[in-house]
Amino acid sequence: MITPLGTVMILGGVRVSARSPRQTRRFTSSQLSGAQKAYLRSLPVKAQAEREGVRFYLTHATPSDHHYGRIAADSDDWVAELERLDADVLLVGHSHVPFIRRIGGKVIVNPGSVGQPRSGDARASYAVWDDGEFILRKAHYPVETTIAKLKLLGFKETVEQELATTLRTGGS
Secondary structure, eight states, X not given: OOOOSSOOOOOOOOOSOTTOHHHHHHHHHHHSOHHHHHHHHHSOSEEEEEETTEEEEEESSBTXXXXXXXXXXXXXXXXXXXXXXXXXXXXXXXXXXXXXXXXXXXXXXXXXXXXXXXXXXOSEEEEEEETTEEEEEEEOOOHHHHHHHHHTTOOOHHHHHHHHHHHHHTOO
């Protein structure tokens, strides 16, 4: 588990599969110590930070619905989300679909996902902020090795197949 090293941390999503959240949550819970669970429970659903004069707002889904809000990258609904923020950059994740969108003088960044892609691209996706600009990057990783390890976890075959398909296809 990654713990903060001078970084800003927020609570993310815990569901691996919409059809099987209970089984995957139970497994995840069994792998964490009491201290790790307490740490995760202590994380805020949103955070604000300033770096190099740029104001950031971080949340898992959307500012209006931190846990489950889902807005397509090209939706005009982002305008209202940005209007309520005193920030230059909104960092979100929930959809696992990477995008960078500029609206007025503000930027929305969704870095995508390292292990549960939903964009049709199986590579790990992440964002880099360099010299005031965001860049989306992709990286190959050993998907079949990951799937082989997944099969050792003892999930039901339907859950296993769903997760393996997502990893192989990028969720498409």
